Amino acid sequence: MxxxxxxxxxxxxxxxxxxxxxxxxxxxxxxxxxxxxxxxxxxxxxxxxxxxxxxxxxxxxxxxxxxxxxxxxxxxxxxxxxxxxxxxxIKSTPTLLLHEGRYLENALQRERVAEAEVRAAIRAKGVADIDQVYAVVLETDGSFSVILERGTSNSALDGVTRNARSLS
Missing domain, CATH: 1.20.1270 (Substrate Binding Domain Of Dnak; Chain:A; Domain 2)
Structure with missing residues (x-):
């Protein structure tokens, strides 16, 4: 005891x-x-x-x-x-995985994320059509942020790692 x-x-x-x-x-x-x-x-x-x-x-x-x-x-x-x-x-940066309805294949491969995971995050946001999504970001904590509208000059996407060739 x-x-x-x-x-x-x-x-x-x-x-x-x-x-x-x-x-x-x-x-x-x-x-x-x-x-x-x-x-x-x-x-x-x-x-x-x-x-x-x-x-x-x-x-x-x-x-x-x-x-x-x-x-x-x-x-x-x-x-x-x-x-x-x-x-x-010591810290990673958020990574853009989908931009204006297009998957960024290089970013998906580099971050080891499947398109199905991105689609799941979009569905969790209540969106049925990927074309309605402006961006999906893999955050530093491993979560996904789904952004529906394009930002202005004060964009929430500032500081997000982007693959310049994929966006052109």
Missing amino acids: PSVLNTIVVGVASYLALVVLLRVSGKRTLSKWNAFDFVATIALGSTLATALTSADVSLTQGITAFLVIIGLQFAMTFTSVRSTRFKNL
């Missing part, structure tokens, strides 16, 4: 510590903006599971691991916001 009681005590304390640390560290800690954010989220979950199930890991070690992971994630996002070079090193 002491091991079960230990799991309960460490579990409650670890969970509360993680919630407090995530609240203090800000919204970006659990966002899905890039690969590093994803890794941090998985690492936090794995650390919590280890702290709960391993008698070899103390509560202090678990909380320290949370602090290290959150600290690294904070340092990465802090640096990437202030350094374009660093941001380009």
Whole structure:
């Protein structure tokens, strides 16, 4: 029974510590903006599971691991916001997959996306005719954005990776 009681005590304390640390560290800690954010989220979950199930890991070690992971994630996002070079090193850019009803084959192949996945994203938006779609973008978090209307000079497509030959 002491091991079960230990799991309960460490579990409650670890969970509360993680919630407090995530609240203090800000919204970006659990966002899905890039690969590093994803890794941090998985690492936090794995650390919590280890702290709960391993008698070899103390509560202090678990909380320290949370602090290290959150600290690294904070340092990465802090640096990437202030350094374009660093941001380009660790973050991907959104990619245009369909433009004015035409699939961009080079982009689909490079991103390893099938046309069926793009059609599914279009259907999820409630659109039946691909010709009604101005653009489909593969976002940095792996989701698809379906854009129905052409932008103006202040376009949401600014910063999206485009294959210039495919658009001409």
